[in-house]
Amino acid sequence: MHTGTPVAVLGLGLMGSALAGAFLRAGHQTTVWNRTTTKADDLVARGATLAESPAAAIAAAPLVVVCVSDYDAVTAILDGALDGRVVVNLTSGTPSRARALAEEVVRRGGSYLDGGVMAVPEAIGTADAVLAYSGPRPLYDAHESTLRGLGTGLHLGDDPGLAATHEMATLVLMWGMLDGFLNGAAIVGTAGVSATAYLSIARRAIDTVAGWLPDYARQADNGSYPADDGTIDTHLAAMAHVVEESESLGVNTELPRLVKALAERAANAGHGGSGYVALMEQFRKP
Known part of the structure; x- marks a missing residue:
């Protein structure tokens, strides 16, 4: 039984697969695409629909979530018309790339939210998973109930680059703590x-x-x-x-x-x- 907004997930690495799985558990009709199609086998067995191409996946749902290796891959995937589609990009990248992609999506007739996942794949779909978003607030509000299926959402502001800016700052913080712990462990060792x-x-x-x-x-x-x-x-x-x-x-x-x-x-x-x-x-x- 599908009770929520249909969604499409492009990219089925560890995180992308977790995102698609969370949408399925939340009752959303979920279309998936990945360059290596076998990565979709488990999701298809659980009720997802495998699209033959990115364009087919985009055509299947009004809300399109992208989680791939980098922004070059995102640009290659989103290479056609996006009429009426809302693109939520959860791929890591820089704020300038996020802003440029937002402009491109709008030029092609779509709407854009950028996002950062502050959680491991195993936590996706629980309140412990925090996902930060940036882009037009009305757009986030319109889809917040669907995105809530992925975890706790934070809207950081209308500037689409803000999610990536916070991700960069948070990564520096995390690496500082981890390097400090490992350096300390070497000393006591x-x-x-x-x-x-x-x-x-x-x-x-x-x-x-x-x-x-x-x-x-x-x-x-x-x-x-x-x-x-x-x-x-x-x-x-x-x-x-x-x-x-x-x-x-x-x-x-x-x-x-x-x-x-x-x-x-x-x-x-x-x-x-x-x-x-x-x-x-x-x-x-x-």
Whole structure:
């Protein structure tokens, strides 16, 4: 029984297959397409319809979700008329490409929402999956109930590049945390401590830093950097200790040296007595 808006999903990698599966579970008539057709076998067995071409899939549904390798692949797939179709592009890319694609979709008679998936495929279809969208708010509102089948939706603004901008910023944040954890695990590993044993302290540290973020965000927005929890000069002394100890242990020093170099630039710019958020001025520079 199909009770929702018909949808088409183009691209059946791990994420695309998860998206199509979530639409099926939510009761939507789901048409799928993938260059390698065998990737659709499981979805077809569960009730999806396999289209012979991207154009056939697009013709089958008013809402078209695209999740492929890059924007070049998206452009190649959306190579025909899009009269009346709403394209929701969940392919990773840059904000400038998202804006250009939005203009192209509109030129071909369609409407466009860009999006970023902040979840692993296994979480798609649950409230734990967060999907960020950008593009015209009325367009998002019109299809929010359908998109809700994929997870928790966040509309970031009318600019179609905003979802990609947030994705870039979030990836930098994630990589910073992951690299920091792995670097820390390498340090404790020299003392015979496993990464698993280090995990309990690492989690507490991450939770502590997360608690600082609301105040740090206000400081970053206001351009005011009070040294409420220590100055950059104080941090620099600790950073030097990490570099020195890493050298003595034979552990890679590139990450702590980079962190120290950024703090040194802030201090040289007159922020040695400021709080840590003064490094924001370094990240804003080319």
